[in-house]
Amino acid sequence: MISTAPFLIFFAGALLAGVTRGLARSVLMVALPIVGAFNLYAMGEGVHLQLPILDYELTIVRADRLSMLFGYLFHLAAFLGIIFSLHLKDTLQHVSGLIYAGSALGAVFAGDLITLFVFWELMAVSSVFLILARGTERSYGASMRYLLVQVLSGVILLSGVLVHAYQSGGIAFNAIGLNGLAGWLIFLAFGIKCCFPFLHNWLTDAYPEATPTGTVFLSAFTTKVAVYALARGYAGTELLVYIGATMAMFPIFFAVIENDLRRVLAYSLINQVGFMVCGIGIGTALAVNGAIAHAFNDVVFKGLLFMTMGAVLMRTGKINGSELGGLYKSMPFTAGFCIVGAASISAFPLFSGFVSKSMVMVAALEEGHPLVWLALLFASAGVFHHAGIKIPFFAFFSHDSGIRVKEAPRNMLIAMGLAAAICIFNGSYPWALYSMLPYPVDYAPYTWAHILTQCQLLFFSALAFCWLKLTGLYPPELSGINIDAEWSYRKALPAIARWIVSVGGAIRLNALTRMQRRLERFLGQIYRHHGPEGTLARTWPTGSMAFWTTLLLCAYLLVYFF
Amino acid sequence: MAEKGKPHIFDDRRNVKRAIYALYVACGLSLIADFFTHRHVDHPWEALWGFYCLYGFVACVILVLVAKEMRKVLMRGEDYYDD
Numbered sequence: 001m002i003s004t005a006p007f008l009i010f011f012a013g014a015l016l017a018g019v020t021r022g023l024a025r026s027v028l029m030v031a032l033p034i035v036g037a038f039n040l041y042a043m044g045e046g047v048h049l050q051l052p053i054l055d056y057e058l059t060i061v062r063a064d065r066l067s068m069l070f071g072y073l074f075h076l077a078a079f080l081g082i083i084f085s086l087h088l089k090d091t092l093q094h095v096s097g098l099i100y101a102g103s104a105l106g107a108v109f110a111g112d113l114i115t116l117f118v119f120w121e122l123m124a125v126s127s128v129f130l131i132l133a134r135g136t137e138r139s140y141g142a143s144m145r146y147l148l149v150q151v152l153s154g155v156i157l158l159s160g161v162l163v164h165a166y167q168s169g170g171i172a173f174n175a176i177g178l179n180g181l182a183g184w185l186i187f188l189a190f191g192i193k194c195c196f197p198f199l200h201n202w203l204t205d206a207y208p209e210a211t212p213t214g215t216v217f218l219s220a221f222t223t224k225v226a227v228y229a230l231a232r233g234y235a236g237t238e239l240l241v242y243i244g245a246t247m248a249m250f251p252i253f254f255a256v257i258e259n260d261l262r263r264v265l266a267y268s269l270i271n272q273v274g275f276m277v278c279g280i281g282i283g284t285a286l287a288v289n290g291a292i293a294h295a296f297n298d299v300v301f302k303g304l305l306f307m308t309m310g311a312v313l314m315r316t317g318k319i320n321g322s323e324l325g326g327l328y329k330s331m332p333f334t335a336g337f338c339i340v341g342a343a344s345i346s347a348f349p350l351f352s353g354f355v356s357k358s359m360v361m362v363a364a365l366e367e368g369h370p371l372v373w374l375a376l377l378f379a380s381a382g383v384f385h386h387a388g389i390k391i392p393f394f395a396f397f398s399h400d401s402g403i404r405v406k407e408a409p410r411n412m413l414i415a416m417g418l419a420a421a422i423c424i425f426n427g428s429y430p431w432a433l434y435s436m437l438p439y440p441v442d443y444a445p446y447t448w449a450h451i452l453t454q455c456q457l458l459f460f461s462a463l464a465f466c467w468l469k470l471t472g473l474y475p476p477e478l479s480g481i482n483i484d485a486e487w488s489y490r491k492a493l494p495a496i497a498r499w500i501v502s503v504g505g506a507i508r509l510n511a512l513t514r515m516q517r518r519l520e521r522f523l524g525q526i527y528r529h530h531g532p533e534g535t536l537a538r539t540w541p542t543g544s545m546a547f548w549t550t551l552l553l554c555a556y557l558l559v560y561f562f
Numbered sequence: 563m564a565e566k567g568k569p570h571i572f573d574d575r576r577n578v579k580r581a582i583y584a585l586y587v588a589c590g591l592s593l594i595a596d597f598f599t600h601r602h603v604d605h606p607w608e609a610l611w612g613f614y615c616l617y618g619f620v621a622c623v624i625l626v627l628v629a630k631e632m633r634k635v636l637m638r639g640e641d642y643y644d645d
Contacts, residue, residue: 138644256629257637329570365604373605381621397572449601452592456614459589464622466582475630481643482636490643 003043005061006071006109007119009036010078010102014095026086029094033079036105040071047111056171059111065438069292070108070228072436074101076422077220077299084307084415085213096129097217104221108228112171113161113186116229120157120193123222124150130214131206139209145489146206150222153192160185176233187234194226194277195270197246201486203270204254208262208319212310215262219269219306220299227276227295231438236283241364244278245375247271252382254484259320259477261391262309265302268345268387271379272298278376279360282367285439290359292437297352297426301344304419305391308338311408311416312395318403321390321477326400334408335396337416344423346388346458347380352423354454355430355445362443381461388458389465394477589615 013032017025045068048061063071078101085093103126106119124147131143164182165171176183192199203223207215234240251267251274258264272294279291311334312327313319328335340351347353357380364373407413426433434441468474483491529536571577593615603609 141643252625253629253632254636256626257633328572362604370605370607374607377617378621378625381618382625385622385625449599452595452599453601453608453614455588456592456596456612457618459585459592460615460618461622462585463589464619464626466585468623468626473630474626475633478633478637480637480639482633483638483642484636 003039003048005049005106006036006040006043006075007102007106009039010098010105014098014102017098018091018095025094029082029086029098030079032098033075033082033101036078037072037075040068040075050111053114056112056114056165058115059172060106060115061109062111062173063109065436066228066232066292067108069296069436069438070224071105073224073296073299074104074108074221077101077217077303080300080303080307080415080419081213081217081220083418084216084310084412086411087409088213090133090211092129093133093211093214096126096133097214099126100130100217100221104225107225111173113157113164113173114171116173117154117158117161120189120225121151121154123225124154127218127222130217131210133214134209134211136209142206142209145486146202149192149202153189156185156192157189160187160189173232175235178234178237178239187237190226190229190233191243193222194230195223195247195273196243196277197250198485200247200251200270201484204251204263204266204484205486207266207269208260212314216303216306216310219265219302223269223273224295224299227273227280227291230277231280231288231292235280235288237281240277240281241369241372242281244274244276244281245372245379247274247277248379249274249375249382252379252386254482255382255386256390257475257482259322259479259481261319261321261324261395262306262313264321264386264391265305265309268383269298269302271383272302272345274379275357275360275376278372279363282360282363282369284363284367286359286366286443287363289434289437289439289441289443290356290363293356293359293430293433294353296433297344297356297423300419300422300426301341301352304337304341304416304423305345305387307412307416307419308334308341309391309395311412314412315405315408316403320479321394321398322479324395324401324403325398326396327403327405328396329400330404331396331407333413334416335392337413337420338392338396340420340423342388342392344427346384347454348427348458349446349451349454350424350427352426352430354427355433358445358450358454359443377457381457384458384461385465389462 009032013028016028020028043061043063045063045065047059048063049059051058051060078098081097081101085097088094100123103119103122107116107123110116110119128143128147128150131139131146160182161171163180163185164176167180167182176186178184178187192202195203207218210218230240248271251270255264255267255271258267276291276295276298279287279294282288309319312324312331315331316324316327318324344351344353347357361373361376361380364370364376408416430445434443465474528534531537572581593612596612596615601608607613
């Protein structure tokens with residue numbers, strides 16, 4: 001069957017979307033991921049497109065089980081995102097969204113590190129428009145910081161790749177491992193996109209500032225490409241177990257006190273990626289399968305949650321928990337879909353998180369990481385608390401804010417409905433997903449013990465919320481922001497720069513005055529000796545001149561005689 | 563209520579109460595079920611009776627109380643970065 005590189009279809013689609021309008025563009029955009037998925041099916045596994053450049057052979061398209069799964073996943077994510085954004089008339093957002101999705105596809109099918117780098121940077125450049133399109137001053141600042149961090153990640157990747165190619169002579173993208181400078185540089189580049197602790201802030205800074213539809217796209221691709229890259233390059237790297245556990249833990253504290261509900265979701269996105277990173281670090285078949293399956297589920301349920309909050313933002317113009325509430329009355333369907341997404345991310349039985357998150361946790365115990373397991377269990381309870389309860393509760397229930405709006409547009413409802421259906425399907429019938437995973441799956445999610453323990457964990461977490469809320473211990477939603485690692489480059493660094501400028505200025509002034517004083521002294525001396533009153537500027541009588549000449553000649557005569 | 567004539571489910575406080583009672587019942591049932599279940603465990607902690615119940619409750623309480631304290635250190639005005 002005829003097939004082509006998956007990213008080409010999206011790039012061609014972006015070109016066509018740029019020149020079409022209205023219904024034609026809608027039809028084109030909806031058809032695009034469907035055509036793409038068929039193309040993927042026709043393409044099959046194997047190396048498909050190679051391009052010799054200078055001394056190297058670039059493998060533009062290499063498909064195996066791992067990249068195929070992400071390929072299908074990204075087509076699905078693009079499909080849902082496109083339907084969700086059909087009501088827009090904004091050409092810029094449509095085109096950049098398609099290029100972004102295409103670049104993500106290019107990255108997961110890249111067979112060598114140079115091709116990976118090219119798509120890595122293309123993703124950064126194309127996605128920034130989804131933030132810029134919001135058109136606020138704040139989104140402009142956030143988008144520039146986002147671009148800076150993303151491009152930096154690309155530059156570090158490229159330097160790592162160059163060192164790697166120099167040392168090993170190859171550019172093929174396979175297992176890399178933390179050996180030497182190249183391994184660490186590439187690891188760091190992946191880590192930035194993957195939101196490792198302290199490198200994570202670009203996400204919580206930029207995603208909540210993007211357009212309601214843009215965030216849905218953003219949440220699906222960038223971090224998942226990084227997860228894919230880590231799974232291919234660093235599976236079984238023990239450091240990732242601890243990085244992943246930290247990522248699963250720390251964002252939930254921020255999520256509990258965050259007021260912007262899309263920022264809450266951004267924190268919970270890092271928390272979910274933490275589970276995946278942890279699974280990749282454990283590196284057994286079960287753990288990697290779990291990580292990849294969870295990536296699949298996360299794209300759908302996190303996308304769904306961002307869709308519901310995007311719909312709320314679009315309809316009400318507000319997204320802060322302190323200003324919302326009671327929206328279930330006017331947006332009942334959106335509320336219902338939000339609850340499905342919340343149940344999925346919280347891993348309720350029959351919802352998608354249930355069948356994938358536990359794979360990583362069981363693997364952590366099997367491989368002798370009981371403390372990591374406890375951390376992940378804490379994170380599981382925590383994610384239910386902030387994403388499962390907090391998001392739907394403060395947006396749709398809580399106290400009635402009095403806001404009455406129309407239900408979300410039909411295209412949004414369809415996208416949310418499809419995503420919700422996939423969440424329930426994957427949760428109730430996980431074997432379709434399991435059959436696509438890189439390794440054969442020998443894991444049964446629906447044991448009585450698993451169902452019971454998960455229910456216990458969730459019910460008692462809900463009980464804790466109830467108790468804290470009823471006793472008034474629960475912190476109220478307050479307007480305001482919470483400082484995070486971004487404080488270092490948004491406050492500390494500029495302050496240091498200002499300090500250097502001011503101190504440097506003082507030092508410069510000091511040095512200048514001293515130099516001026518020295519110069520003045522020097523000029524004074526010259527003046528003293530050569531000035532009108534100076535010894536050397538005096539007019540001497542001829543007699544004294546003749547005297548000094550005679551004296552010198554006598555001295556010369558004396559020296560000559562002796 | 564701003565709207566007339568159309569009462570919503572949680573406008574009636576009794577329904578809120580019912581939802582909370584349903585949660586109590588679910589918690590109680592799941593805890594009781596632990597008596598009758600022999601769970602396969604991968605770690606001895608898991609085998610403790612009611613381990614998941616206790617852990618879930620305590621974890622969430624700690625989470626919220628710690629986060630509340632974090633607010634004192636981390637919280638700033640909306641325009642903190644805007645100057």
